Amino acid sequence: MSAKLVDKDQKRRDIARAAMEVFSRGGMDAVSMRLVAGKAGIGKGTIYEYFDSKDELIAAAILIWIEDLIEGARLLSQQEVDPEKRLRIFVGQTMAVFTRDQSAIQTAISVFQVILSNLDNNLWFDPIQSAFKDTWKTIAQIIMDGSEKGVFRIQGREDAKKIAINLLAFLDGICLHYYASGGRFDIKEQVDHYMKYLLEETLK
Amino acid sequence: MSAKLVDKDQKRRDIARAAMEVFSRGGMDAVSMRLVAGKAGIGKGTIYEYFDSKDELIAAAILIWIEDLIEGARLLSQQEVDPEKRLRIFVGQTMAVFTRDQSAIQTAISVFQVILSNLDNNLWFDPIQSAFKDTWKTIAQIIMDGSEKGVFRIQGREDAKKIAINLLAFLDGICLHYYASGGRFDIKEQVDHYMKYLLEETLK
């Protein structure tokens, strides 16, 4: 692989990340090529040297965002051995990302919206699917580990997957409701409530 | 006495619902006045006889959509007396709405996105907040009823509210993940799993 090619790929990522920054402020249509170019510190026309269209840029930006998420989750779960702690760390980190600033949930919701509006777009169908699978697997694996170590009580691999999916769905859902309701409840208490029953009743 | 009698309020609702149909396809910015007019079977200019601006149309459409939701939930919970059944019916109906066609979740996600992007817009802040509160209350009340009848075991009103919020958040989250992942899991089983532990472990 030549140095040139590496540069091209790196610049693609830079532009895509700049696009994602803009994206998070107001969804797909808030992204103007002028703004992205500005954020990326390049000329407007230059974007088209790296992406064929705005749609492709958005798709790439979303994919890179998801890749980053997956990588983050992967790293996270490696840092600790105790399954319960790993689970708590994952949840804590996820909440930290979403509560640190509102733009994170806005980004997530915008991503979801674009994906749902373009489910037929096979450009990203596979990568997105993989991303979901990877995240499920990561969490399910933690639970499986706990089961093997005798810390968690589950009924087989399928059960672990279900618990993982539900946990992830809940985390997204609760953040969504939290912001959409104007912060009318204590999100930490809600998550604690979920985790308490998950760890004390379901997995024990 | 007017020269031509038109049910202004009904027409407003008709146009708003047409807008919501378009809205579900791709969020706020997919709603072009041309498209809405087409859906509603009227001329572009006519929309402006009923709404001052696109923003007002969107806001009204969302509010009407939410009103319909609340009304649906209210009717639902009145049909049955047994708390557990009422809870199951509510969940079943919600899932039915979301699984019948994908546009329902797209509408929901689009609504969330607009709300999150316009949290400061006091045009709809209050109604939205009320809508959330109403839905929480409806579910919490079912649980409270169960508690009073000795069917559910909870620790006070606060606990009921927490359970209600988490349930609603989970339902939205799981639908989101279901569609976004391309239907890679059995959503019914996931919900059943959640409900099983909710009813068997948490509330028993």
Place this chain on the structure above:
Amino acid sequence: MSAKLVDKDQKRRDIARAAMEVFSRGGMDAVSMRLVAGKAGIGKGTIYEYFDSKDELIAAAILIWIEDLIEGARLLSQQEVDPEKRLRIFVGQTMAVFTRDQSAIQTAISVFQVILSNLDNNLWFDPIQSAFKDTWKTIAQIIMDGSEKGVFRIQGREDAKKIAINLLAFLDGICLHYYASGGRFDIKEQVDHYMKYLLEETLK
């Protein structure tokens, strides 16, 4: 002539005067049929019972405005016998109209603009021409009277006409400059200066 016909004509004048009021605020395009209807206290559609189009309404409004002006000038010059006084009264009245409120000059300028933009429009070419001629004649006649009485010294009827035209042109011009310059000079002094030399040097 039937009562109905008189009513129609009167209503035409009412609507035209309402149009002129709006007209004075910002020229031709500030006149919206909705506004005119509002000012006239009638429905929008009703205007079209009396005028075929907005253009026709504007034309009629301008003609009526001019007719009013001419009538005013005619009445004015009849009230006094002394030619010099009649001239002073005419000038004084004209200035009074223009200095009472700014909208008068705005109306005048708007009228001029519409006329200049539509000189080919034979709908009003003749009436406008007559209006100018009438005003010139009125002033010229005063001067002729003065000449016959030995009060003014002029060189024939042509001279009187020239003086009249110049006086009228000057009055419009000075008002225009006065407002356009933001009132940076004393308009009364300017007119006095003109009148002084007109009466002391030119006509003496």
Place this chain on the structure above:
Amino acid sequence: MSAKLVDKDQKRRDIARAAMEVFSRGGMDAVSMRLVAGKAGIGKGTIYEYFDSKDELIAAAILIWIEDLIEGARLLSQQEVDPEKRLRIFVGQTMAVFTRDQSAIQTAISVFQVILSNLDNNLWFDPIQSAFKDTWKTIAQIIMDGSEKGVFRIQGREDAKKIAINLLAFLDGICLHYYASGGRFDIKEQVDHYMKYLLEETLK
């Protein structure tokens, strides 16, 4: 170093002049961006690369038009030493501009109209005021020169200013009446009449 070199300022002037051409046909509201773009031989969107809005374009166009006028007057008065000749040249040139084609007076009247409708708009209030002052000063200075040389007889600087203002107002007024009346008098004779008494009676 830019990829494409364009004289931004020159193009601004080109567009503004194209706007002024359209402007002269029917005032502010006759100026459609489509028409201006057509006149300027560019695309509609290109105008917005040089002006932020239509209002800004109109304002700029008017200011440039006035600047041209002032510059013309300035150059004119430098070419000759004899005050009387300078005055005659100024008047002659002004008439030449206005009689060469009708659009000049239409432009002037349109400018007046916009100014009168936007007297509060400080975007152009100051420049316009300066323009008026400059023109008054230019003429008044010629008269003062004549006074110093003993050619003209005036009563102080204030008198010179009054004469200048009246002359300018008269010139605009007479052109206005000339065109509005459909050319029913000999404008040259009218101006000669004014000038004759100005030079023979007032200034002698």
Place this chain on the structure above:
DNA sequence: GATGAATGAGCTTTCATTCAT
């Protein structure tokens, strides 16, 4: 005769995209 609901042409403005440099 009077009305105002309905409409589409046309307005100003934005912006993804192209392309000459």
Place this chain on the structure above:
DNA sequence: AATGAATGAAAGCTCATTCAT
């Protein structure tokens, strides 16, 4: 390879005009 000037399609919106009542 990189740029930004140029553009036209399409957006939200206004309004003169029509027409059913």
